[in-house]
């Protein structure tokens with residue numbers, strides 16, 4: 089049975105390459121992809137992962153409508169973006185599900201796919217978390233005596249010279 093309220097997750101090739109597909113059916117979500125995406129998989133692991141997911145009916149193959157394909161291609165012209173035929177198929181398929189009033193999300197790490205998808209008001213979720221890899225710790229240093237202060241006290245209490253803000257990239261664990 090297809091739950092009407094299930095989330096639809098549209099996968100591009102990176103989902104298979106990064107092995108981000110569950111190997112057991114997900115009660116809350118339906119995973120879909122296109123033939124073009126599957127044909128793009130070259131390495132053994134991602135192909136194996138895809139065939140298991142298809143066999144277990146975790147991922148199903150679907151094809152976008154001509155209308156949505158046309159719509160995505162015309163948006164590309166408007167935005168001056170370039171997408172491969174495979175990427176176009178992914179965005180167009182997501183657009184089809186959105187037209188069916190489904191809660192649809194594209195799983196991708198591709199910047200151009202995200203850009204086009206967002207323009208079409210489609211939700212995008214990155215596969216690999218970025219941005220929390222390192223954080224910046226700020227310190228304030230006197231350019232004259234080189235003393236370092238944890239807080240911005242404005243001017244060096246020893247030299248009376250304005251402090252300079254300095255950032256150092258650190259791993260979250262070190263903070």
Ligand SMILES: [Zn+2]
Pocket residue numbers: 230231232233234235244245246247248249
């Ligand atoms: Zn100083």
